[in-house]
Amino acid sequence: MQEFDLIARYFAPLATAPEAFGLKDDAAIIRTRHGFDLVITTDQVAQGTDFFADDPPDAIAKKALRVNLSDLAAKGAKPEYYLLNLALPRSVREEWLAEFAHGLSEDQRQFGISLLGGDTSATEGPLSISITAMGFVPEGRMVKRSGAKVGDAVYVTGTIGDSGGGLALLRGEANDFGEADRAYLVNRYRLPHPPATFGTTLYDIAHAGVDVSDGLIADLGHLASASGVGIVVRGEQVPLSPALKALWGTDTLARAVVGGDDYQIAFTAPSGLSGPFTCIGQVQAGEGVSLRMNDEAVVIPQPGYRHF
């Protein structure tokens, strides 16, 4: 199949926004939206690092997209458009591409977004997908990493560590683990569930926010560093799923807070808030992130995922 046929068949139908010109031009446009800033982020995923070759193609597509939507949500932005760069092994089959495009199509409907453009090329290496996502936030209201204030509470959406648990299972840990819990955790690794619609609530309440992708402690560390503050995480308050506790037992907290791929949002805001999130700690004067369990310090040997 030729590049242009492939684009026409599988990707042009995803370019629902008129600003994409049906993927038939060299570029797309984004029109000025008065009173809003455009928020833009980009992340790439690759076979062998972020997903496995035999993962379902629609899940691979959704993961590539959602790791970007997670960044937009953490910044308070409503997602709107994305660009897709695909480096495909020459051996890729049409069935694979059809399922991949179907996954994108489902997520476009779920999140209300449109493909805007992209580039498809053949590679001698592993399949890789690079997505740039864009959304809007009221002017000057992007939730930065740098706004945390001493006295803020620290909150996190969803549960932490499930994706790391799923990856551990895929790597052969605990082969006799219960089927339902296994399916739950593996699915959390394959398919993140970022709180994409929560972003538009976030800019009204948060002083600072970050996407939890490298690991909870590591990402809170980025936030603390950008804000010039310290953070104490109360281990007993960190939300952990029953499935993860069944897998890791007494090690659950220590492993969950250094896993990656959560794609939840951690943010700081005034204390006492309630909503689809959990209070897990406080901002204080100082620097760095410390983890305490029932008020005793817990040592964290390796705070997050490293590529190199």
Place this chain on the structure above:
Amino acid sequence: MQEFDLIARYFAPLATAPEAFGLKDDAAIIRTRHGFDLVITTDQVAQGTDFFADDPPDAIAKKALRVNLSDLAAKGAKPEYYLLNLALPRSVREEWLAEFAHGLSEDQRQFGISLLGGDTSATEGPLSISITAMGFVPEGRMVKRSGAKVGDAVYVTGTIGDSGGGLALLRGEANDFGEADRAYLVNRYRLPHPPATFGTTLYDIAHAGVDVSDGLIADLGHLASASGVGIVVRGEQVPLSPALKALWGTDTLARAVVGGDDYQIAFTAPSGLSGPFTCIGQVQAGEGVSLRMNDEAVVIPQPGYRHF
């Protein structure tokens, strides 16, 4: 070296726009610019396909950037920002990265642009670089592929085929070729010279435009198809460099018009214009692109580069 050190040392200094937050946040913003549309495009390049492993790192960086600036110029946009996704083999050396970043820095100054964000990861495959570039054009004035009118003249900037000649030389063709001509052509392959500043003139004169990257005939074919017109290219008017003619002799025209990687601009506009471009043909009723040499039809077997 760790990912964050690498970003802090080599890439944060390139994020000169305040909207990039020094690459210390999850996302960047682009502020509303009243009366302008944002034009956005993305292209990836990979070792073995678009450059060679032993090409100078600064030239690789500039090529990755310029193939995108070429698209912006063809749309009439003034470039402003770019995002950089790097998939680096684990064996990459710091000297290589330093030279790569230096190349980006030089081009940022030359073209007046800033790095806005990106993502760096390790790959088991070849080095690949995915860039998203953005610029502004007055509202509603993007030069599309679809605006060509019957009776327009067809123009092209620069010379055509030099990059294809350089690639042929790097692949071992004509080993005894003159050193100066060889250096000129190889440099045109390694380092495109898109007419980036010409874009801001283009939207005032052009009815339709396209970036010449797949090959002159193929890209004019995209333009003709999008506009619902036919195009006749007068072979004797196609601008060919003396070095390319020295390399390919009587085959020069036939090979030049199907080579890729020119990164010049082809556009249609009223006839009789003069400027930093050459008139190479006419738009007429019909479809497709025909090449004529002294008014005789020339057969084009393979109109452009195909990835698959």
